[in-house]
Amino acid sequence: MYQYDVIDREFLTDRSNEFRHQVTRRLAGDLTEDQFKPLRLMNGLYLQLHAYMLRVAIPYGSLNSRQARRLAWIARTYDKGYGHMTTRQNIQFNWIKLKDAPDILDALAEVDLHAIQTSGNCIRNTTADPYAGATAEEIDDPRVWSEVIRQWSTLHPEFSYLPRKFKIAITGALTDRAAVKVHDIGLILRRARDGSLGFEVIVGGGQGRTPYVGPTIKHHLPASSLLSYLEAVLRVYNRHGRRDNIYKARIKILVAALGAEEFGRQVEEEWAKIDQSRADLGDQELARIRGAFAQTPFETLPARSEAFEAAKAASPSLARFARNNVKAHKKPGYAIVEVSLKAVGQTPGDATADQLDVVADLAERYSLDDLRVTHAQNLVLPHVKLDDLPAVHAALEAAGLATANIDLISDIIACPGLDYCALANARAIPIAQDIAKTFADPDRAETIGELKIKISGCINACGHHHVAHIGILGVDKKGEEFYQLSLGGSGAEDASIGKILGPALAADRVAPAIDTLVDTYLAARQGEERFLDTYRRVGLEPFKEAVYAQAD
Amino acid sequence: MKAVTANRLIDGEVVFWKEGAWVDGFGDAQLFDDAQGEEVEAAVAAGKAAPTVIVDPYPIDLITVEGLGLAPVSYRERIRALGPTNELLHGKQAEGGAVVEAIRHASGAARSTGRVDLIRRK
Numbered sequence: 001m002y003q004y005d006v007i008d009r010e011f012l013t014d015r016s017n018e019f020r021h022q023v024t025r026r027l028a029g030d031l032t033e034d035q036f037k038p039l040r041l042m043n044g045l046y047l048q049l050h051a052y053m054l055r056v057a058i059p060y061g062s063l064n065s066r067q068a069r070r071l072a073w074i075a076r077t078y079d080k081g082y083g084h085m086t087t088r089q090n091i092q093f094n095w096i097k098l099k100d101a102p103d104i105l106d107a108l109a110e111v112d113l114h115a116i117q118t119s120g121n122c123i124r125n126t127t128a129d130p131y132a133g134a135t136a137e138e139i140d141d142p143r144v145w146s147e148v149i150r151q152w153s154t155l156h157p158e159f160s161y162l163p164r165k166f167k168i169a170i171t172g173a174l175t176d177r178a179a180v181k182v183h184d185i186g187l188i189l190r191r192a193r194d195g196s197l198g199f200e201v202i203v204g205g206g207q208g209r210t211p212y213v214g215p216t217i218k219h220h221l222p223a224s225s226l227l228s229y230l231e232a233v234l235r236v237y238n239r240h241g242r243r244d245n246i247y248k249a250r251i252k253i254l255v256a257a258l259g260a261e262e263f264g265r266q267v268e269e270e271w272a273k274i275d276q277s278r279a280d281l282g283d284q285e286l287a288r289i290r291g292a293f294a295q296t297p298f299e300t301l302p303a304r305s306e307a308f309e310a311a312k313a314a315s316p317s318l319a320r321f322a323r324n325n326v327k328a329h330k331k332p333g334y335a336i337v338e339v340s341l342k343a344v345g346q347t348p349g350d351a352t353a354d355q356l357d358v359v360a361d362l363a364e365r366y367s368l369d370d371l372r373v374t375h376a377q378n379l380v381l382p383h384v385k386l387d388d389l390p391a392v393h394a395a396l397e398a399a400g401l402a403t404a405n406i407d408l409i410s411d412i413i414a415c416p417g418l419d420y421c422a423l424a425n426a427r428a429i430p431i432a433q434d435i436a437k438t439f440a441d442p443d444r445a446e447t448i449g450e451l452k453i454k455i456s457g458c459i460n461a462c463g464h465h466h467v468a469h470i471g472i473l474g475v476d477k478k479g480e481e482f483y484q485l486s487l488g489g490s491g492a493e494d495a496s497i498g499k500i501l502g503p504a505l506a507a508d509r510v511a512p513a514i515d516t517l518v519d520t521y522l523a524a525r526q527g528e529e530r531f532l533d534t535y536r537r538v539g540l541e542p543f544k545e546a547v548y549a550q551a552d
Numbered sequence: 553m554k555a556v557t558a559n560r561l562i563d564g565e566v567v568f569w570k571e572g573a574w575v576d577g578f579g580d581a582q583l584f585d586d587a588q589g590e591e592v593e594a595a596v597a598a599g600k601a602a603p604t605v606i607v608d609p610y611p612i613d614l615i616t617v618e619g620l621g622l623a624p625v626s627y628r629e630r631i632r633a634l635g636p637t638n639e640l641l642h643g644k645q646a647e648g649g650a651v652v653e654a655i656r657h658a659s660g661a662a663r664s665t666g667r668v669d670l671i672r673r674k
Binding site for chain 2: 479
């Protein structure tokens with residue numbers, strides 16, 4: 001993984017010292033709240049319902065064991081013992097005190113972590129495929145390019161005061177585990193017919209109040225021109241993006257207003273004015289960054305592990321875990337292991353400090369010191385030897401982390417909702433817990449197959465409900481929590497925005513409605529269809545009738 | 553009835569106005585009846601005049617919970633007064649007692665469904 005150098009480290013120390021000074025001035029009354037708020041937000045510190053919340057950046061969702069242990073220590077020392085994984089591969093702490101925040105930033109900086117640009121109208125943490133460097137599907141390693149963007153965009157003076165926040169996601173694989181089509185910019189690494197590396201550039205996707213699947217504005221951008229082209233996109237947005245209306249300020253509104261073709265034309269025009277020899281990364285620097293990711297010390301192993309096969313045959317729980325949480329690795333004898341943070345009764349995406357320590361130990365011992373956070377609020381041990389899978393599974397099971405439900409109905413994305421968030425209209429976590437409880441039977445969950453439920457507590461859509469197979473949006477209806485269901489969304493390579501099923505439901509009717517939707521799907525399913533496939537074939541009506549007929 | 557609430561600057565803790573000071577518990581909050589609009593405004597003004605102590609003071613509406621006491625009418629405010637409903641030992645609710653029970657049993661605005669126990673976990 002990428003190692004910070006002296007410049008990176010000095011930079012973080014300076015930033016931390018600066019924030020300490022700002023907090024001191026705020027507490028002394030030398031800064032007003034209006035003056036201080038943007039400063040704390042630039043360091044990822046929000047004031048939520050019960051306390052401050054600190055959002056720590058995990059660049060492209062990648063951590064080493066030392067960093068994970070430090071996050072566990074912060075959870076134990078400054079929080080109530082939990083960290084919450086977010087849909088942008090970051091981690092949030094919900095119980096932070098302002099007076100502790102500078103010490104926490106120091107503790108993060110010691111392990112090359114920070115909270116810079118996890119809030120505010122700037123380029124946020126770039127997200128990437130959590131299987132990067134491990135999946136055979138990959139055309140190129142998206143972490144290399146995410147790191148290039150991280151270095152370029154961090155405190156970039158021209159792009160620190162954009163009309164609105166700006167999110168970039170990258171995948172190097174055709175299977176999209178980074179939701180690239182619903183980002184401000186989505187990048188898909190591709191090879192041209194002549195073998196040259198490039199990006200498909202998607203601009204103006206997004207969720208929130210006005211969801212869009214982003215259009216492609218360039219089919220093959222030469223990889224070496226990435227930064228100059230991004231600069232051109234950002235420049236067009238910075239110039240024409242609306243600053244008069246917060247709801248129309250994202251780039252998706254501009255792209256939709258101009259049309260993808262015209263937006264793309266303006267970007268090309270801007271791009272032509274940029275001196276690429278200045279703006280783009282030189283080959284030497286790119287090679288330096290690439291080198292940091294190329295040194296994974298894989299062993300040469302047989303493709304089949306007799307030890308794993310024997311253990312699997314003897315243990316139904318390991319076999320179930322292998323079916324659902326273990327994914328193919330590019331190297332023979334290795335596997336990608338997903339660690340679900342969605343046990344029944346658990347808060348989706350929450351890990352205790354002890355669990356973080358366990359996973360850190362496993363990453364160090366069994367996964368080449370590499371750990372990932374996924375946008376689905378789970379963790380990944382990307383490089384586990386097949387021989388070690390029984391031991392890893394046993395250790396996860398002992399820590400309550402072996403739930404075998406990746407991409408199944410109980411693997412639910414939920415934002416913190418009204419239990420924590422100052423913006424939320426309704427709670428998301430208890431709804432997720434109700435649904436997980438309804439589908440707690442693992443055999444039934446496997447029979448249902450891939451079904452992605454995503455819940456947001458408000459229209460800002462941090463819970464990605466627009467791109468869920470079944471999306472759930474919390475609304476405030478005459479002072480009460482109600483939930484609007486939508487069907488048929490996808491955040492993957494077959495991206496689509498879900499359609500609203502009908503009138504919002506009371507909280508206690510949501511899980512029964514999901515049950516009805518699932519029964520309707522199972523009755524209509526043909527062959528190996530996923531819920532999403534059946535929905536796309538039969539449409540909304542049968543599902544709508546089933547849910548609302550029952551209500552009458 | 554009304555109370556005045558805010559978050560404390562130094563730690564973000566939810567606080568309530570009580571006769572010139574900011575206290576942690578909803579049960580200790582000063583209560584204002586409908587005739588005391590000026591006192592409510594004065595409490596909010598006092599909060600705004602103490603920007604190194606608290607952030608964003610505002611009044612909240614209260615309702616009577618039959619036989620149990622008072623609770624904030626909005627469920628957002630009830631969650632603030634209790635703590636998150638997914639972790640019942642986190643936040644102010646950890647202390648338990650009659651005030652917490654009253655808030656947990658409040659049915660809020662309840663205009664559309666008449667549903668009670670809005671924020672109690674099933």
